[in-house]
Amino acid sequence: MITTEPVITVKNMVKKFGTFVANDNLNFEVYKGEIFGFIGANGAGKTTAIRILCGLSTPTSGEMKVAGFDIYRQTEKIKQNIGYMSQKFSLYEDLTINENIRFFGGIYGMKIGERKARTIEMLERLELKEFANRKIGDLPLGWKQKLAFSIAILHNPRIVFLDEPTGGVDPITRRQFWNLIYEAVEKGITVFVTTHYMDEAEYCDRVSIMADGRIVALDTPEKLKKQYDAANMDEVFLKIAR
Amino acid sequence: MRILFYILQKEFTQIFRNRSMLPIIFVMPLVQMLILVFAATNELRQVDLAIVDYDHSYSSRDMVAGIVGNPFFKVQKLLANSQEAEELLMRNKIDLALVIPRHFDKDLNMNKSAEVQVLVDAINGNAAQLSLSYLSSVIGSFSQKVLINPIKPEFRQTKNIVIKPSYWFNPQLNYKYYMAPGILVVLITVVGMLLGGMNLVREKELGTIEQINVTPLKKWQFIAGKLLPFLVIGLFDLAFGLLVAKLAFNIPVRGSLVLLFSLASVYLVLVLSWGLFISTISDTQQQATFVSFFSLIVFIMMSGLFTPVESMPDWAQKIDFINPLFYFVKIMRSVLLKGSNFADIFNEFAALSAFAVSMFGLAIFRYRKTS
Helix, strand or coil: CCCCCEEEEEEEEEEEECCEEEEEEEEEEEECCCEEEEEECCCCCHHHHHHHHCCCCCCCEEEEEECCEECCCCHHHHHHHEEEECCCCCCCCCCEHHHHHHHHHHHCCCCHHHHHHHHHHHHHHCCCHHHCCCEHHHCCHHHHHHHHHHHHCCCCCCEEEEECCCCCCCHHHHHHHHHHHHHHHHCCCEEEEEECCHHHHHHCCEEEEEECCEEEEEECHHHHHHHCCCCCHHHHHHHHHC | CHHHHHHHHHHHHHHHHCCCHHHHHHHHHHHHHHHHHHHCCCCCCCEEEEEEECCCCHHHHHHHHHHHCCCCEEEEEEECCHHHHHHHHHCCCCCEEEEECCCHHHHHHHCCCEEEEEEECCCCHHHHHHHHHHHHHHHHHHCCCEEEEECCHHHCCCCCCCCCCCCCCCCCCCHHHHHHHHHHHHHHHHHHHHHHHHHHHHHHHHCHHHHHHCCCCCHHHHHHHHHHHHHHHHHHHHHHHHHHHHHHHCCCCCCCHHHHHHHHHHHHHHHHHHHHHHHHCCCCHHHHHHHHHHHHHHHHHHCCCCCCHHHCCHHHHHHHHHCHHHHHHHHHHHHHHHCCCCCCCHHHHHHHHHHHHHHHHHHHHHCCCCC
């Protein structure tokens, strides 16, 4: 259900750290219901951009709207409408799966009944029901990543931001992870994802390729492959990077 | 309010799941009360003393016998001359030397007054004053006619006026009564300043704070969630420490415990906010620990816990206006030892409350969800 109704609008986004320019005049829109990929090498500025859109970092200049709210003045309203999964695993390892869910559901102000129903649904989907009272620190990385994603969308946000969500997990788990993403999209959640795995770029509806803080290409994977006369996104990326 | 409940539930679960937490809560009060109260004392015992008797008379021997018999003094040696005494003082073998001159007996009987010389190791001025005055009173009880002639002229004592002291609130001058309430303050200050702050910085180090910062959680809710659990632990430790002090030293509890714990809550909000403020400006636990300890030491040394505030220079006393420990040490001693009521300590309460509210506000203000 991809529309052309923008849920994220970015105009002239600039972020400088001292003299270093991490985001150099970014312009793009993300449409409601799509999977929008941010592709680029390490240090290209993907994480900086995602952190600004989530309200974790202030941009140097530019106009940005997320879920219809202004990034400077309505940060807290944005936060009610987004989910975020950071590069660094950040659920509480000393709490159990249930306790983490209860806490995050609680601080998003979810109703108890709704939270309980969604918890059951989620644990069944992830086949983690019998591990509900295990501490998260004891679980394998792949499970943790899937849990982190599921908890990030527990409160049913309009947009979920995923910063390299599949870093360090095996190909099978990555595939399962992407199935979870598709299911979220079906529920109407817009997905903003950064990655440096080029096969994952193929799964996105549209990708923007970043290099040195700038967007150097932005289109659907099919059109990019055609434009650069490449068999896959890996080739596209290598041609652009060169 | 419901959201605060979820935060507190999470914080308490984590605190009690942490294996090092229970020992901290129970062992710290025990160690502080049982060791520090004994160690932090100004009471003198067993002052090492040497006596040089040039007179060898009936009077001098009589006086020396009186000193030797006093448990406060440990007479190291009876020396032949004062050079030896000076040498022993130099080598830290003795704290005090009493020199009885020739003709002591004669002077005492003929002139109705005689002089003795006292050499005092005054490196620790406080202890020197104290041992000299003990020695004076021992000699004084031997004879009102002996004039003591110490090296420092200010120490000169005259025996014309007899003062009969009446010590209020602590008639036996039991030093532990004085120290135990102060050590209790140190105890809950350490709990307050370190535990809450460390907890917040740890979330920064682990990165879990990011996941909090992308939620619509209010800043005050987050800070209150970090503060309240340790407020409870601080109050518990105060109760536990007080119980230990009562059982071990039988310290008096003359004032209202309700009043004491209410004031302790205000005080804990203040020190917890201070610790949390430090951790909002720190990135690592090392940084936060260092800054906390630095401020802790300054506050403790200036609080009047070990040394009377009145003997500090004027400017230092003015700095104490912003020292939370200064107020709370005073409150604890007044309520426990004097039985002061709310009106008696209203000024201290007002100061603490004002600081607590501003510091809590500052910690909330300085906590940034967006960097």
